[in-house]
Amino acid sequence: MLELLGISETVIFGFGAVLFTLVVLTVGILSYLEQNAQKKDREFVQWFEIQLGDQDKPQESVELAFVNNFSHMGRHGLKRKIFGSLGFKMYFLGMNKTVRIFLCVPNTRAIQIKKTIEALYPSSVCNKLDDNPVKDIVTMDGSSLALKARKQNAPFQPYSYKQLPILDQVIGLLKAEDEPTLLELSIYPEDRRLLKYKEKDMNLSDSLPSVEVGDYMSKGLASIGSELFGKYNPFIHESSGAIGSRKTTSSSQKELDKYLQGRESFAQLAFHVGIVLYGKGKNTNSRLGTIVTTFQGMNLVNGFKVVKKGKKLVSYIHSRKKYKSILSLMASSELANFLQIPNNNYRSWPLIKEVKKYEPPKAMLSDRGLRIGLCNSYGSFEEQIMRVKTESFLSHGFIEAAPGSGKTNLLGTMQVDLIGQQVLEEKGKLKAKSPREQVPGFTMFDPHSDCVEKVLTHLPPELYNRTHYIKMSEKDFPRAINVFDMESIDHENVADIFVKSLQDLYPAGNAVRMENFLKNGVLTLLKSKTEVTPLHIPLIFRNPEFRRAILQKVQKSDPFLMEFWHGSFAAEEGNIDKVLGPIWNRLNNLISYDIMRNMFGQTRTFINIRELMDRGNNLLIDAAGIGPDNMKLMATWLLIQYHFTALGRFNIPEQDRRGHVFFGDECHGWLSEIAAKIIDEDRKYGLGLWMATQYAEQIENKRLFNSILKNVGNYISLRSKPDNAIEAGKRLGIRSENIINLPDNEGYGTILVEEGFSKTPHLISFKNPYLKKGIYDPKPFKDYANERDGKPVKEVEKEMIKRYAVSNDEMESLVPSLQGKQGKKIKKFIEM
Known part of the structure; x- marks a missing residue:
């Protein structure tokens, strides 16, 4: 047949070889393509x-x-x-x-x-x-x-x-x-x-790992034998089929059959x-x-x-x-x-x-506001800076963390970031529609000086005019802090809060009578409309000449005050030290302690707090080296000034009240009742308070403790010890183990975030790199600040003696270093 067609065996063999080669090549190519594709899928x-x-x-x-x-x-x-x-x-x-x-x-x-x-x-x-x-x-x-x-x-x-x-x-x-x-x-x-x-594969005995006794009864001997003996089942014969098998099927078999058939749908x-x-x-x-x-x-x-x-x-x-x-x-x-x-x-x-690294809302990825840290969640937001805008950070914040876990570093990075924003604002690169949206100014109260010193190394010369600095232990150029130097006309409220702050600082004695005497004394000084300071409080009680001069200025304006001085005070004048208790001794000590006297005895505070807030300026306070009592007194009187200055902005529209943040480290050492007032009232007036401590329970005043934690809008926890982490975990809504195991400078926070016209709390995870020393030498700024904000100590001491010493004995007590042989220098010093 092949010969008739003219096809030789060689041609046929060749054709077969080509066909075989094509098949092999095709299989090889397909195999290669599959292996290559799977390799790519894996890599x-x-x-x-x-x-x-x-x-x-x-x-x-x-x-x-x-x-x-x-x-x-x-x-x-x-x-x-x-x-x-x-x-x-x-x-x-x-x-x-x-x-x-x-x-x-x-x-x-x-x-x-x-x-x-x-x-x-x-x-x-x-x-x-x-x-x-x-x-x-x-x-x-x-x-x-x-x-x-x-x-x-x-x-x-x-x-x-x-x-x-x-x-x-x-x-x-x-x-x-x-x-x-x-x-x-x-x-x-x-x-x-x-x-x-195939239907023959749909067998219940192959399908269920365990069967109830009732199911065995419905399966019959054949099924049981299959499970026991496999292919050697004695209950099955090729001719007759299963011995003792039942025609009915169990409900389990029916359900399985139905499902297996549905599996093909x-x-x-x-x-x-x-x-x-x-x-x-x-x-x-x-x-x-x-x-x-x-x-x-x-x-x-x-x-x-x-x-x-x-x-x-x-x-x-x-x-x-x-x-x-x-x-x-x-x-x-x-x-x-x-x-x-x-x-x-x-x-x-x-x-x-609990393993979620909480991703922030997009509203936190802003180029302005208060920096919280770098986003610590995986994905597109990782390592991006998270900030909260004005209305969020003005809702106040509380930070707690174990020593060395990064709370001071967090405060430092917040301030350095604000400084960076202020530089951009000075250059016109950050613009705002209203003062409320402008870069805020800030105050830092640092009990240890480390944070302030590091922040100063990040302060560029172009911000010298916007920044003030006070070292409380400074002797050569003391700064003036006068809590009575305020624009507020609400004298009763100022006197009430001032007296309560003193009672909070020095609790003892007959509280009712002491409060009455102190409040009337402070109110008399405030209403006299003269340049007075807290150091005048001992003088108005112990010095008849000074008291007579002050009463002459208030006798017509407030007869109720005159009734106190001529009645209650006159009856207790000889026992005033017992009436006022430890507060009397503390106030007298302020006069004899030169650093505190030179600071609190000057009549005009070295900065205008209202301008500080309205212009977005900064104040750095190094509170190290003056002792815990004086530090708490300093913080309290400063916060009183900030509080009433903020309230004084009631007469300007809210969008014109520029934000200001008061940071404070180790707050358990200086917090007082005024902090609760600020948290309750000052957000709308543009003042935010951010406090940091090792653990919240360090705040001994439980009423203040509860008020703070219930009302702050932002709460942050870095690593904490086990006992403290349990409470921190409850506040955040996460497990305490997550807080205990945090690395340095990482933390969780419940942060208020502005979204549209409302603020919503968000649980976030963040981290902050260690804040290194900056490139700027702080000495030129400190020299500039001393010249601008301070006074030479000799000028201040001369003013102190003239203002508070009304007799030679009191003059000598004011300047103990000039007693004895140098007593003659006092008169010469006054006459200069």
Whole structure:
């Protein structure tokens, strides 16, 4: 035949060889393409961390939609046959009593999967990671187990919220003190036709891992014999079939048959799923064994068996290859039933919820406002500066942290950032629609001087005019602080708060009578409309000549005051030291202590507090070296001035009240009742108070303590000791372990954030790099500030003697260093 057609055997052989070569080449090319594609799938991946939102509620079929999206994002048709199925991996990492969820997807599907997760779980965040977060967990020296469903035709139960969530139980077992446990879930979308099974494979005995006694009765002897004897079942004969078998089927069999038939429906999608457990540490084997037992003991699903173990499996985890021998075939409803992501109603929820690094709202990524720190959440906002705008930081703030954990560093970075904004404002690069939105000024009260000294190294010369500086222990150029030097005309309120601050500072004695005497004495000085200071309080009680001069100026304006002096005071004039108790001694000591006398005895405060606020200027206070009592007195009188100055802005529109922040470190050493007044009343007038301490309970005044913590709008906690971390965790709504284990300069905060026309509290995680010394030498500024804000000490002492000494004896007591042989110098000094 071939000869008749003129085709020789050589041609036929050649044609066959060419055809064979083409087939081999085709197979080789397809194999190469598949291997190359799978290699790219493994190498070019994107990692995400899924951070679940607190408000996630169960939504019917959310997990089913989540699973189906994996299938939609996979390869289909000819592409899948050529390049293989596209794999997605989820990791559940348990360590330190927390569980973190990671997702590894091919680069080409990264955007889709991120949008899918954030759409299905609206209050959650899918944060992009730069590196493999589990690479250090999976090492060759660990232990590993792979789990596989019993048979491919032994499915999980279909998706239902009525069942006990499998993943919820497993996650609860992943937690460990310090040894990591990793659950890896590999998902490969496949052709749905793989789900079609022959009816002979649909056998209940192959499907359920454990069967109740009643089910055995309904199955008959044949089924029991099959389970006991396998293919040597004596109850089955080729000719007659099963001995003693019943014509009826059990409800379990019917339900399974119905489900297996439904598995072939068009709605069901197919997946190959791999489940791998990995652990490290001395208790790894027992920990993994417990998890395996949990899998195998679940009657609602079809248990698992261990199929691989050892280094070969670890190599698989490292390579991310599709390790077919551990894969189980699942329908989409089965996978969704397994992959029920925990929410608020699940027992494992606290384990997952607390590992969130709370991402800030976009409103905090502003170029102006009070800096909180760098965003410490994974994703697009990571390492970006977070700031709160005017209305938020004016709602006041409280910071607590263990010594050395970074609270002073936090205050320093806040101030340096404001200085940077002020420089930009001076150059015209930051513009605002109203004074309220302009860069605020600030005051820093530093009991240790370290923070102020470091901030001064960041102060450029162009801000010298906007910045003031006071070193309280300064002797050569003392600054003037006079709490009575205010524009306020509300003398009664000023006197009331001033007296209460003294009682808070020096509690003792007959409180009612002492308060009455002090209040009338202070009120008399204020209404005299003369240049008076707190150092005049002892004089008005003990010196008749001075008192007579003051009363002449108030006798017509306030007869009720005159009645006090002629009545109550006249009856107790000889016992005034007993009436006023320790306050009397403290005020007298101020006159004899030269540093405090030279500061509080001058009549005009060295700066105008109102101008400081309105112009956005700064004041740095170094309060070191004067003792705790004097420091508290200084802080209290300053805050009184700030409070009444802020209230004095009532007559200008709110948008014209420029913001000002008063920072204070180690606030437990200087806080008094005036702080509660500021927190309650001063936000709307543009004054914000930010306090820092080692732990809140250091504030001994419990009424003040409660008032502060209940009313501050912003609360921040850095690392704390265990006892303190429990309370801090309650205030933040997180676990205390998260606070105890914080590194230096990292913390959590509940921060008020302006969003539109309202302020909303947000829980954020932040960090701050260590504030290094700046490039500027502070000495030129200090010299400039001494000349501008201070007075030479000789001028001040001369003024003090003239103002407060009305007899030679009192003159000598004012300047103890000039007593004795140098007594003659006093008169000469006064006459100069």
